[in-house]
Amino acid sequence: MSLLEIRNLDLRIHSFEILKSVHLTVRPGEVVAVTGESGSGKSMTALAVMRLLPDTATHTGSIILDDTELLDLSEAEMCRVRGAAVGMVFQEPMTALNPVKTIGDQVMETILVHRAMPPDKAEERAREVLTRVGLPPEKFPLSRYPHELSGGQRQRVVIAMAIALRPKLLIADEPTTALDVTTQAQILDLLKGLVQEYGMGLLIITHDLAVVSDIADKITVMRHGEVVESGPTRQLFAEMRHPYTRMLFEASGHKVNLPPAPAPEPLLSVDNVVRDYPLPRHLFRPQAYHRAVDHVSFALHRGERLGLVGESGCGKSTLTRAILGLEQVQSGKIMLDGEPVFSGAKPNLAVRRKMQVVFQDPFGSFNPRHRVDRLITEPFHLLDAAPQGSERQDRIAEMLSAVGLSPDDAGKYIHEFSGGQRQRIAIARALIIRPELILFDEAVSALDVSVRAQILDLLAELCDAYHLTYLFISHDLSVVRTVTDRVLVMRSGQIVEQGETETVFSDPQHEYTRKLIAAAPVLPEIGKTVA
Amino acid sequence: MSRNLILGGFLSSLVLLAAILSFFWTPYDHATLNIPAKLQPPGVEHWFGTDHFGRDIFSMIMVGARTSIAVALIAVGIGMGLGVPLGLAAAARRGSWLDELIMRGNDLVFAFPSLVIAILITAVFGAGAVNAIIAIGIFNIPVFARVARGAALSLWQREFILAARVAGKGAARISAEHILPNIANLLIVQGTIQFSLGILAEAGLSYVGLGAQPPTPSWGRMLADAQTMVSFAPHLALIPGLAIIVTVLGLNLMGDGLRDWLDPRIRVARA
């Protein structure tokens, strides 16, 4: 007896075929995960169930919820289904809540809009569900506004809204993607608990195979709007019949072979660095500060690949900016090759030309109005004698080839490239002046697993060819584990643990490191069953 | 290109063409009085009729377009020329005393009811096109400063600016090389809007007698002259009014159309 049954669902937007005969079933008490890379149609499938597709979308096929054909319902009838029979949780907790209404109002609204109970009862129920999702009203009164909560707490409010009427089916579209690993673990636990307790069906969408393997009873893998494989989790992981599934799996756990690091020779030294941000001024109080980096010290050797992990907001990017000399530190010293990055109150340009950086966002890192040749030669500005004419052309061609693009791409604009290609261009830009040190700030976090695997391979190749030294910053432990020799673990502005990467991961010393590693979902080993 | 852009562009270029053409040709001399032929309704001889002095209204409208456009254009030039650098500087030094000073200065100018000040300026320094331009121009400065600053601030958060800083570029260079080209669209759109507001403001000032002085024809003054005669010669008020409406409408439609057309989000989606 299935709760939700999607059969032969075709979906078009204008002339684009978004979904092609999608099949999917969810039974009560079952967790079904839909996975696949970006743009494969996961969200569209979920929205089709909610009938919240863009106005221009047309669909055929059938979506049956509890014997009701949803595609036949009128809009008014559908309104009665949404929120009552099906609840939905979205990816971005920061924006999923109305900023001008209290959380209590927003949770109660689900109840009141369906006239399920009188207001006083509804309030009682709101307290109840908020308590259930871990926000007891004693600590988190109903009168709180969303901006007074953290990301994880907001996601709990969204879940509370979705389950307030105990829907039979809960749809969660990437519910943890925007959250830290530790928070992700808590939210996943919460969802699992709710399924067990209420006997709901849960349709969870995620691109993270590790999360999938952790939570799902059944998995559906999608690609280009089609279901390529589906089945019970154990079986699917054991068999991996479709090559795409296999590719996904391999890319998710991708390991690269770094060339061995040369003998230690100091390059960068960070000594007791402190970075304070002034908090907004209070009228009658002395200026207060937020300490984003708190007495951090470490050394980086020539040819070494150093990792930096830690949760969101722990100060990773701040530290990067301090090393780059973009911001002045309040105390401490940063020396590169024996010279301070900041001399007096001015950034030291002589030092800066030895460093480059690759940022996270493949879309925001480039001026959309410049061509690739101009984009990647921007660091030439740091050189006293920048290459000109044919020498310049050669360097551009060399760099583009080195990162796996064609020299012909030099004349294109950035919007003509995919995310992965953009990240390659970013690396080319960083490499073009042959810096002694490259900083990667979440350089692969925004990429699909398959693309990420390629970029990581590229990094390994470049290490071979150019003997790179880099600081690799990421919140993704598995990535850091494979591309670094040594790792620093950061928490609230402090380095809590550092050491050889393998040692730290296999035998974490600090309690926080242990917590991080435990919270990170892991892929099952191929061919073995999942617990 | 959207319908707005085409229609707006058409109306605006119509007015612009009339203004340019008026340098070489008008059906009659716009300044020649012919009192016996006064107050003729629109007809074959005078397409838009004649005014209370028997002047040809069609010719006056053509030459008046010149005045409106010149005043509004120069006023926008003043606003852009001073406002944009100020806005860029404020954004580049966000949170500094300079930013604070520029923004407070802007607030202050905004706080003055612009028309009152325009009246005050022209009352003190004399009525006339030049003072009207200055009065309108001053109020364009904070508008452009604000738009430039707002857009530049969000750009300064973008990683490509960070990349440029890593490449050792200073604030002035980054503003010129990265920020300005990326906010140019916005400035153009704002420019068209301010341009149309300038036309309205000029008309308003001329209407109360503080804009261009006779014999320079001006739509606003034509309306003022027509005031007492609307009841028996409505064309005197209708035609300059419609000229203003068509121009402003054209510019606004063009601004809207440009906004859509130049919006990088939509452009990327199209590419």
Add this chain to the structure above:
Amino acid sequence: QTNITIAMQLEPPHLDPTSAAAQAIDSVVYTNIFEGLTRFMGDGSVVPGLAESWEISEDGTQYTFALREGVTFHDGSSMDAEDVKFSLDRALAEDSANAQKALFSGIDTVEVLDPQTVKIMLKEPDGNFLFNMAWGDAVIVAPESIDDIKTNPVGTGAYTFSEWVQGDRIELTRNPNYWGDQPSIENATFKFISDPTAAFAAVMAEDVDVFTGFPAPENLPQFEADPRFQVLVGSTEGETILSTNNKQAPFDDPKVRQAMAHAIDRQAIIDGAMFGYGTPIGTHFAPHNPAYVDLTGQSAFDPEKAKALLAEAGHADGFETTLHLPPPSYARRGGEIIAAQLAEVGIKAEIINVEWAQWLETVFKGKNFGLTIVSHTEPMDIGIYARPDYYFQYDNPEFQSLMEELSKTTDPDGRTALLQDAQRIIADDYVNGFLFQLAAITVAKAGVQGLWENAPTAATDLTGVSWSE
């Protein structure tokens, strides 16, 4: 119906007619609130006012006025010879703020003979004295009311002041203790509407019953065609002239002034600026005055002659000058037309629109102008041409002695002859461009009777006004 709403363009700055030049004050208070020894009638004649009768001595230097019995001020105090003496002495005083001090300059002393009789001694005979005493600047005021006369005028007239809403209206109420006949209007409201459009709209919408000095002659045909309204067109004392700075080059050359006179088409100005309302004048004198001489032919419109004269004066290519225009539409519109007409003969006059305050500052006091257009509305004001320091700076000793002689002459025929000579002298000298006599235009509802048709002085005499049934 006993209430009436009368609109006019200008609001008085305050309500004391004896300390300001503003005609708007007289328009409200003259004969209604304040009265003088003599008074003007609608036809311009001078009749007894508070003085019932008078005797003039043989040599013409002593006037003995017999005051009316039982006249009281609005505050209840009685009006007697002491009040007359006080009023005249106040106007005469060193520090007097009276705008027309010249009216009183001939007075030597004022003597109270008894409460009802007052004797005025002149320094020399003055044929104009009774006329002078009829001006609004010569009304009789109560000494005890002087301090706040500007906002609370207390006079002897048929109406008492009741309210002033600044920027909007002034209200008068009938004075039950008036010495003369009770007028038929009980409550009168004076409304101030400066904008010509608003003026038209207000009359059309019947928001006002009467509009005196209606500022938009272009709208009169509509009122004439509408049975709801009547239009009264009379004449004023306003000679509208193109004032010329006689001391500034090239206007110091009479040839140039003559050329300008011939370059101007008066009828075009009257038609274009006043929509036909106004009488062409060829000199500075009111055409309705019996002594008027029509000299318009002397400066007939003749652009060719104008060009020839300019060439003779050495300005074959014309010259540039300024034309300052105060706010009234006769000036603004007339100015545009004159500028165009002057341009035809090669004179480029740059139009400078000014407010009255600026006009007074730059033109009248600063004498920093080339040309300006203004209407001189004081009655019988040809005397200004005898003042070399007057803003147009005409300095002709012959004319000055003529005026002196005039003030000593009491015999009517002699006066007329002298006045006619005076008119000719200034016309021969082309002192200013003489344009037209401003028409007095009043628009009223059809049922209103007894309004002044002409405006021999600024006044809205309510005493004769009534509604027909």
Add this chain to the structure above:
Amino acid sequence: MLRYSLKRLLSLIVSLAVASVVIFAVIEVAPGDPASFMLGVNAQEDTLAALRSELGLDQPKIQRYFDWIGGMLTGDFGTSYTYRTPVAQMIADRLWVSLPLALYALTLSTLIAFPAGIYAAARRGKPGDAAVMGATQLGVAIPNFWFAMMLVLIFAINLRWFGAGGFAGWDKGVWPALHSLTLPAIALALPQAAILARVMRSSLLDILGEDFMRTARAKGLSRRQALWRHGVRNALIPVLTILGLQFSFLLAGSIIIEQVFYLPGLGRLVFQAISSRDLIVVESVVMLLVFAVIVVNFLVDLAYALVDPRLRNRT
């Protein structure tokens, strides 16, 4: 919230201080001697001097600035040069016309703009939207004084539904007063309403694309419910800014409109005062207008905090 308000208040005071200096300086350089205007053409030099000293015009500039400011703070705006009555009283009388007019127009424009903007946003891309947007484009392009002329022509002169101008006065009752303010208010309000409707629409469209609107739909709210319960209040934030700015436009716009309808308001007062060089009145009225605008913007800032809880504990 308190701290936020205090900070805004501080900058309000600074703005007012700077504004007062600017206004005073501009007025100081204005040509035209008030004394000679008051006394007319035949005034004697000694009388003029006496009047100047009576008016305080012979004092040093700094002294006069502080006298002016000090007076204003205590409610004494000085005495009008021309009318010889307290300026404060004159302004108060005029305020009773201008302020109701501005509020009336503001109310009208809000009443027209909000539904129109919301309607258009809800029907984005449909004929209803196109119609509203077309109308607003036109509305924005129409000069309000021209519109006023047309209103007078049609409704006062031809149809005679309204008086062509003038103000009945509140003492004649609320209804006649409002009646005489109706045409002017419409003339002021419609062009502003067009702008406001456009802002409302675009702001609402931005909000409609927000994630929380989708969340609301997922809860089972219909499009309409989501629009009203979650969209409108969020969309109000940019609209408030415009509303604040509009108040100053309305006050300024009323200067011209008061001319057309000969309403005895602040606008007329300022024009009259400028032309008669009643500088003390000009000074005070302009300062008052600036004060009103600055205070309204201050109130708008406070209103933000009411609408947007994120701002409440900001400093």
